[in-house]
Amino acid sequence: MKSKVICLLLLLVGSVASFAQEGHPLAGTWYGDWGPTPTHRNQITVVMSWDGKNVGGIINPGPDVVNLKVATLDSTKWTVHFEADGKDDKGQPVHFVADGKLDNIGSYNRTITGSWNHGTVKGDFKLRRDD
Amino acid sequence: MRNRLLFIFAGLVLTLAALPGASFAQGRGRGQPPAPARPAPRWPDGRPNFGPIAGELGVWLPGNARFADPDEAPRGRGGNAAAFPGFAPDARAPQKLKVSEVPWQPWARGVYDYRLQNQFEPHTRCKPSGGAREFFTPYGVEFVDMPELKRMFIMDIGGPHTYRVIFMDGREHPKDLEPSYYGHSVGHWEGDTLVLDTVGFNEKFWMDREGSPHTEKLHFIERFTRLDMNSMKYEITIDDPGAYTKTWNTGSVLRWSAGQELFEYVCQDNNHAPELMLGNEKSVDRSSVIIP
Numbered sequence: 001m002k003s004k005v006i007c008l009l010l011l012l013v014g015s016v017a018s019f020a021q022e023g024h025p026l027a028g029t030w031y032g033d034w035g036p037t038p039t040h041r042n043q044i045t046v047v048m049s050w051d052g053k054n055v056g057g058i059i060n061p062g063p064d065v066v067n068l069k070v071a072t073l074d075s076t077k078w079t080v081h082f083e084a085d086g087k088d089d090k091g092q093p094v095h096f097v098a099d100g101k102l103d104n105i106g107s108y109n110r111t112i113t114g115s116w117n118h119g120t121v122k123g124d125f126k127l128r129r130d131d
Numbered sequence: 132m133r134n135r136l137l138f139i140f141a142g143l144v145l146t147l148a149a150l151p152g153a154s155f156a157q158g159r160g161r162g163q164p165p166a167p168a169r170p171a172p173r174w175p176d177g178r179p180n181f182g183p184i185a186g187e188l189g190v191w192l193p194g195n196a197r198f199a200d201p202d203e204a205p206r207g208r209g210g211n212a213a214a215f216p217g218f219a220p221d222a223r224a225p226q227k228l229k230v231s232e233v234p235w236q237p238w239a240r241g242v243y244d245y246r247l248q249n250q251f252e253p254h255t256r257c258k259p260s261g262g263a264r265e266f267f268t269p270y271g272v273e274f275v276d277m278p279e280l281k282r283m284f285i286m287d288i289g290g291p292h293t294y295r296v297i298f299m300d301g302r303e304h305p306k307d308l309e310p311s312y313y314g315h316s317v318g319h320w321e322g323d324t325l326v327l328d329t330v331g332f333n334e335k336f337w338m339d340r341e342g343s344p345h346t347e348k349l350h351f352i353e354r355f356t357r358l359d360m361n362s363m364k365y366e367i368t369i370d371d372p373g374a375y376t377k378t379w380n381t382g383s384v385l386r387w388s389a390g391q392e393l394f395e396y397v398c399q400d401n402n403h404a405p406e407l408m409l410g411n412e413k414s415v416d417r418s419s420v421i422i423p
């Protein structure tokens with residue numbers, strides 16, 4: 001059963017990822033990790049879309065999905081800013097803020113690297129867009 | 132020995148230049164204008180014929196491929212000659228905007244500027260070229276008119292064996308189209324002008340050679356008018372609220388290349404070593420003979 005759910009999830013993510021490759025630079029499915037230290041990491045999947053005016057998106061599709069509250073791109077510096085409301089390890093609501101830099105823009109597998117925080121907790125993240 | 136070879140070479144050059152049909156001379160530089168082109172051909176029912184006259188061959192080659200002229204270029208129809216070396220501007224071409232006049236959304240202008248320096252285009256990786264990019268590839272395209280089927284086909288030689296279907300039967304675009312490289316095209320005649328309306332594009336290609344970005348919201352209106360045997364006016368309206376703040380226009384004049392016809396061209400898709408063809412992801416060496 002678990003494998004079926006994973007397959008279904010992969011198919012869903014794959015169908016989204018098959019679009020939006022040369023359009024808006026943030027659109028697509030991004031994989032990576034985040035964490036407070038180089039050794040304490042968490043896998044992350046971010047799916048973003050562009051409706052012509054705003055970037056929307058979700059983090060970790062599935063039962064614990066988190067909606068991106070803010071996602072902006074500054075194309076003069078290729079910097080990005082994200083905000084989302086999630087939960088910490090204890091299930092308490094937290095407001096995440098992340099800022100990053102978009103690199104290798106011409107590639108399907110462009111990347112975003114940056115830092116995040118919620119309150120006094122800080123760390124870094126790296127995302128790579130799927131082909 | 133060396134002087135003798137030079138003498139023979141000089142003789143050959145002079146002989147070729149003196150040939151009346153020397154194609155590279157084209158009547159220019161000798162004080163004589165080129166011969167006027169024959170009128171645009173028509174089918175027996177009067178419709179314009181976008182192909183060759185029966186018994187002849189020919190395909191359409193690109194004119195000035197830029198969607199917008201560089202800001203520093205002089206304003207004029209057909210753009211600047213430097214944009215397409217060896218091909219002079221055509222006064223019959225649609226007026227083009229300057230790059231700074233294109234109604235870019237900020238991200239689209241950023242991507243365009245980036246691509247000017249990083250031309251790692253899907254077309255060079257054997258991906259199909261949708262939209263106007265189809266007409267700005269080497270080797271040319273051919274319009275195949277099949278009125279008995281109420282369809283036209285646009286065959287692209289330089290792409291990876293691709294063709295576009297134009298439905299001429301009055302149908303509308305389907306709802307919930309699956310995005311694709313060529314989208315869904317319907318066409319009709321307005322006098323001698325073929326008008327195509329296309330939606331349903333995916334975002335996996337560049338719609339022009341320079342790298343103007345687009346989104347799945349792209350709606351393309353193309354108008355083709357055969358001006359004479361050798362020229363096709365190509366007017367383009369770009370409607371993409373995902374990448375531009377308003378609709379804008381561009382165009383070109385396609386050139387007839389007589390004596391050519393469709394040939395087999397195989398471009399290898401799924402190439403996992405594009406740097407071997409192109410150099411690297413930072414630049415594309417378009418001088419390579421294997422770049423499509």
